[in-house]
Amino acid sequence: MNAITRILLRVLSRTARPYLKSYGLLRVKKVFNQSALEWTPANERVVVLAPHMDDEVIGCGGTLARHIACGADITVVFLTDGRRGGGAGAAATRKQEAGRALAELGITKIVYLDGEDGRLDATAALTLMLREALRAARPDIVYLPFFLEEHPDHRAASALLAEAVRGTQLTFRCHAYEVWTPLFPNCFVRIDATVDAKRRALSHYQSQLAEADYLHTSLGLNAYRSSALLDGGCRFAEAFCAVSLPQYLELFRRYGGAGPSDGTVS
Numbered sequence: 016m017n018a019i020t021r022i023l024l025r026v027l028s029r030t031a032r033p034y035l036k037s038y039g040l041l042r043v044k045k046v047f048n049q050s051a052l053e054w055t056p057a058n059e060r061v062v063v064l065a066p067h068m069d070d071e072v073i074g075c076g077g078t079l080a081r082h083i084a085c086g087a088d089i090t091v092v093f094l095t096d097g098r099r100g101g102g103a104g105a106a107a108t109r110k111q112e113a114g115r116a117l118a119e120l121g122i123t124k125i126v127y128l129d130g131e132d133g134r135l136d137a138t139a140a141l142t143l144m145l146r147e148a149l150r151a152a153r154p155d156i157v158y159l160p161f162f163l164e165e166h167p168d169h170r171a172a173s174a175l176l177a178e179a180v181r182g183t184q185l186t187f188r189c190h191a192y193e194v195w196t197p198l199f200p201n202c203f204v205r206i207d208a209t210v211d212a213k214r215r216a217l218s219h220y221q222s223q224l225a226e227a228d229y230l231h232t233s234l235g236l237n238a239y240r241s242s243a244l245l246d247g248g249c250r251f252a253e254a255f256c257a258v259s260l261p262q263y264l265e266l267f268r269r270y271g272g273a274g275p276s277d278g279t280v281s
Contacts, residue, residue, distance in 0.1 A: 053244060054202050054257065058086040062152045062187075064145075064159040064176065066094045066135055066168040068113040069220040073233040074192030075158050076120060076213035077206025078253050083121035084209075090124040090152045091117055092145065094172060095132040105222070106132075112220045119216040124152075135171040137178040145179040154187045161191035161198040161256055162267045169194060173267050180260065189263035191256040197236065200254035203243050210237065210251045 056078055063079065065071035071079070071091050082089060097109030110127065117125060126148045130141050149157075159176060160169035176189075191198065206213065217230055224230065240252040258266070 052202055054204055054255075056081040056085060056087070056204060058082070058088075059155040060153055061087050061089040062149060062154040062157045063089065063091045064094060064157060064172050065091060066160060066166070066172050067132065068093055068097055068109045069116070069217065069223045069229065070160060070169070070194050071158075072116055072120070072213060072216045072220070073229060074160065074194050075190070075253055075255075076216050077209040077237070077251065078158075078204045078255075079122065080120045080209035080212045081204065081206065088124075088152075089122050090126060090148065090154075091122060092126045092128060092148050094128050094130050094141070094145075094175065095135055095168060096127065096129040097132050099132040108222050109220075112222060116216040116219040119219060120212055133168065135168040135175070137171065137175040141175060142178040145175060146183065149179060149185055150183075156188045156190055157260075158190045158192055158255075160194055161196070162270065162272055163196060163198065164193070165195045170272075173263075174272055177264055177267060177272065180264075185260070187260055189256075189258055189260055191263065193236070193254060194233075198254065198256055200240075200243075200256060202255040202257035203240060203252045204255070205241075205244060205249050206237060206251045206253055207249060210234070213237075 059082065061079070061082055063071045063075065065074075071093075079089060091113075093110075093113065096106040098106045106129075113125065117123070126144075128141050128144050128148075130136070130138075157176070159172050160166075162170055162173035164170055190202065193200075214230060214234065217233065218224070220229070234251065237251040237253060240254045241249045243254070244252055256263075
């Protein structure tokens with residue numbers, strides 16, 4: 016483990032626990048001297064940043080369905096257009112699939128920023144569009160891929176968010192999710208009641224599933240994550256790094272990303 020990774024884990028352990036307690040995240044089990052923290056989604060205002068169409072379902076589809084069941088207002092912001100998804104018309108196909116997938120979860124508010132698939136960057140145009148989407152939604156929570164994800168577009172989502180909030184008064188919690196790369200979580204959400212909705216939603220991404228069996232891999236990860244909640248009643252869970260926006264930006268900056276040097280956004 017290199018020095019910067021050790022710093023990241025120390026900062027997470029120090030910042031997460033008081034934050035999670037203040038927002039109702041509860042210690043539910045102690046196994047081998049390690050605790051798991053469970054959080055219950057409610058009717059918050061939510062924005063989801065998805066670099067690609069399907070990331071939102073893989074990373075937090077079950078959690079989003081739980082939010083919707085509580086009456087939450089959810090906006091999904093797709094950062095790229097899927098143009099490299101295979102042949103002419105790929106972008107249109109991906110958008111059609113996304114509409115059907117999100118409808119399966121009960122989500123109707125969708126924003127397309129149409130960045131270049133595979134080359135996502137925090138351009139001035141994308142930054143402005145994301146800033147306006149955030150201001151319009153006024154989120155309590157923003158879900159986004161964790162900045163240590165292997166895919167460069169997933170990592171770029173954090174840089175884009177950092178630029179979008181720079182100089183604003185925006186404030187919200189960041190719940191970073193996992194797609195390609197398992198993260199170091201401090202928050203778990205049971206999705207047993209919504210895993211079928213997640214499965215149905217992901218099945219609408221036929222152009223993506225033709226490339227790889229994301230149903231198998233994502234639900235396998237969710238099954239593994241249930242091991243954090245060993246009470247005999249959890250079979251599937253989604254995992255997050257849940258911290259405040261300033262804390263998330265500071266972690267991102269410390270690990271080599273861009274962001275306000277003092278951890279503030281205004």
